[in-house]
Amino acid sequence: MTASLPIAVDAMGGDRAPSEIVAGARLAKENHGIDVVLVGRSEELTDRGDLEVIEASEVIAMDAEPGSSVRRLKDSSLVRAAEAVRDGRASAMVSAGNTGATMASALLRMGRIKGVSRPAIATLLPAPGTTPTVLLDAGANAECKPEWLAQFGQMGAVFAQDRLNIPAPRVGLLSIGEEPGKGSPLVKETYAEMQTVNWGAAEFIGNVEGRDLLTDEVDVVVTDGFTGNVALKTLEGALKNLMLALFSAMGERPEAAEAAAQLGPEFDQIYRFFHPDTYGGAMLLGVKGVCVISHGSSGAQAMENAIKVAAEMVEAKVVEHLTEAIAG
Amino acid sequence: MTASLPIAVDAMGGDRAPSEIVAGARLAKENHGIDVVLVGRSEELTDRGDLEVIEASEVIAMDAEPGSSVRRLKDSSLVRAAEAVRDGRASAMVSAGNTGATMASALLRMGRIKGVSRPAIATLLPAPGTTPTVLLDAGANAECKPEWLAQFGQMGAVFAQDRLNIPAPRVGLLSIGEEPGKGSPLVKETYAEMQTVNWGAAEFIGNVEGRDLLTDEVDVVVTDGFTGNVALKTLEGALKNLMLALFSAMGERPEAAEAAAQLGPEFDQIYRFFHPDTYGGAMLLGVKGVCVISHGSSGAQAMENAIKVAAEMVEAKVVEHLTEAIAG
Numbered sequence A, B: 001m002t003a004s005l006p007i008a009v010d011a012m013g014g015d016r017a018p019s020e021i022v023a024g025a026r027l028a029k030e031n032h033g034i035d036v037v038l039v040g041r042s043e044e045l046t047d048r049g050d051l052e053v054i055e056a057s058e059v060i061a062m063d064a065e066p067g068s069s070v071r072r073l074k075d076s077s078l079v080r081a082a083e084a085v086r087d088g089r090a091s092a093m094v095s096a097g098n099t100g101a102t103m104a105s106a107l108l109r110m111g112r113i114k115g116v117s118r119p120a121i122a123t124l125l126p127a128p129g130t131t132p133t134v135l136l137d138a139g140a141n142a143e144c145k146p147e148w149l150a151q152f153g154q155m156g157a158v159f160a161q162d163r164l165n166i167p168a169p170r171v172g173l174l175s176i177g178e179e180p181g182k183g184s185p186l187v188k189e190t191y192a193e194m195q196t197v198n199w200g201a202a203e204f205i206g207n208v209e210g211r212d213l214l215t216d217e218v219d220v221v222v223t224d225g226f227t228g229n230v231a232l233k234t235l236e237g238a239l240k241n242l243m244l245a246l247f248s249a250m251g252e253r254p255e256a257a258e259a260a261a262q263l264g265p266e267f268d269q270i271y272r273f274f275h276p277d278t279y280g281g282a283m284l285l286g287v288k289g290v291c292v293i294s295h296g297s298s299g300a301q302a303m304e305n306a307i308k309v310a311a312e313m314v315e316a317k318v319v320e321h322l323t324e325a326i327a328g
Helices: A019-032 A066-072 A077-086 A099-110 A146-164 A185-194 A225-250 A254-262 A264-274 A300-315 A318-327 B019-032 B066-072 B077-086 B099-110 B146-164 B185-194 B225-250 B254-262 B264-274 B300-315 B318-327
Strands: A007-010 A036-040 A052-055 A092-095 A120-125 A133-136 A170-174 A203-208 A220-222 A282-285 A290-293 B007-010 B036-040 B052-055 B092-095 B120-125 B133-136 B170-174 B203-208 B220-222 B282-285 B290-293
Touching: A007 A019, A007 A077, A007 A300, A019 A036, A019 A300, A036 A077, A052 A077, A066 A099, A077 A092, A077 A099, A077 A290, A092 A099, A092 A300, A099 A282, A099 A290, A120 A146, A120 A225, A133 A146, A133 A225, A146 A170, A146 A185, A146 A220, A146 A282, A146 A300, A146 A318, A170 A185, A170 A225, A185 A203, A225 A254, A225 A264, A225 B225, A225 B264, A254 A264, A254 B254, A254 B264, A264 B225, A264 B254, A290 A300, B007 B019, B007 B077, B007 B300, B019 B036, B019 B300, B036 B077, B052 B077, B066 B099, B077 B092, B077 B099, B077 B290, B092 B099, B092 B300, B099 B282, B099 B290, B120 B146, B120 B225, B133 B146, B133 B225, B146 B170, B146 B185, B146 B220, B146 B282, B146 B300, B146 B318, B170 B185, B170 B225, B185 B203, B225 B254, B225 B264, B254 B264, B290 B300
Parallel strands: A007 A036, A007 A092, A036 A052, A092 A290, A133 A220, A170 A203, A170 A220, B007 B036, B007 B092, B036 B052, B092 B290, B133 B220, B170 B203, B170 B220
Antiparallel strands: A120 A133, A120 A282, A282 A290, B120 B133, B120 B282, B282 B290
16 A cells, blocks of 8 residues: 555755755654655764665756666666665655756666656646646656647546546647637647547546636646746746735835734735745656656745645656546 | 838737727727728627727637638638738737637738748746746647757747846756656657757756746746647646635635735736736747737737737837847
């Protein structure tokens, strides 16, 4: 029974590793009763309390070339974390480290689910007043084929069901116009491909646009990893810069600054709502195991959330459901 | 002398045509002394005051297929507006109508600047505390070649000089990582191409990311029309949804609603700063004439701004400068 296995946490990955990672792992255990095993250099994990450690002597740097690092650094925390899942010592892996190396470790050590052409990164976007929107691929595959994108849609639908409890997710294809004929050649071919796919309980609703991402118009948005990553970073930048501009404007007039101070709880609420850390990281869909990828800048709370998501996804049997959806 | 010619305004194009378009044209004349000629059905332009009209009996619908419409509707306001520029009866054209048909009219009637592979749509993105960022292509070419993108960079640099008075614009290539090796095959090839281009006073600064769009990191961001349009609409949606979420949050607590009411001027300032209408529309770069494309939803003030931008671009001799940059 997978749920009794611990979550393997890459203790060495992330801008604030190992201290914040270890702190997040402890929070996950204390606040949610989740069993966690740290992966890394035990001598550097002195604050680990009673958490167990899987030894790994090497660390893949945040800016290292993913493929060659994973092949070369066989005793790295990322590779060992993926192996722990493969070998049945852990139920899932979580890392805030090098995203490309996390994907490569998971792909090479766990392997692909049968029938999956390419794993994709699924991320959640906050949508005011409704469930978040699943965006995939958020950056795993800079260049895609129509069949891969259609499969991303199937995997994203399963993820929306298991992660967000949406029974019949609406799947949209990101384009530059709603009509079927709009978009790049890739999008047009993908549109045709997506009309032939078995969607199970989900539904393909056609093209959607960038302005639909944070709304209730769609549940799962499919795009290639290049466009998805640009859209994701554009969103993050827009939200940050709008908030900064607002605070700057409010600082210019004394009465405004006073009124703004009254709005502390509301600004805090909005900040949290739109902050990526709130959503517990992205998930690599299509590998034989749960792999959660947290922001490189993750602090303890972001890691706690990411570990909680990983445990929930194990519990929800998302890998089994993905396997069934792709086989079906 | 081009500056003495009127600006041709497509009176029939846009969701709020003709009334708001005509009102905007009158504002441009009254507030800025800009000579305007309306293009459309004079019998429907009863509020035109003393503005002159170039007769055009047909209208290209907002959702019509661009290419065939322009070929078929030879007496449409869009086609006649482009012809007015070609024939020396107007110095520039402005339309809030069908974007694809506006591009097609300008391209087919004015023709391309010698050496230009493909015209591109340049749009301005608000960057708090600094000059706006030029984004191109914002949607003219869903699929691009590396050489086209490099040329978009050259044209964008000229536009930044003439429109934003930036003497030495920093040109960046939109990608999913700052390192030269990051991105799609198109981006990697374009990077190499952009290193060989003659930048004049401008400078190619390498890859930039979605989060840089609204910042002072870069002046001109080059991308294909698919990615550019997705980024633009993602930005518009993010700003709208963040503002909505903020207002909604502030309405839940009576003290917050009171404080928010005090911040009216600041919210208004931010709203205007980020609103697309403030920037006077996008410009089609690479055709033999000034062609300004305003939002389909443009009201009188957006049209006034767009007409003012068109007049300024004629005055700045942007077409001459583009011609020199591409020839050089």
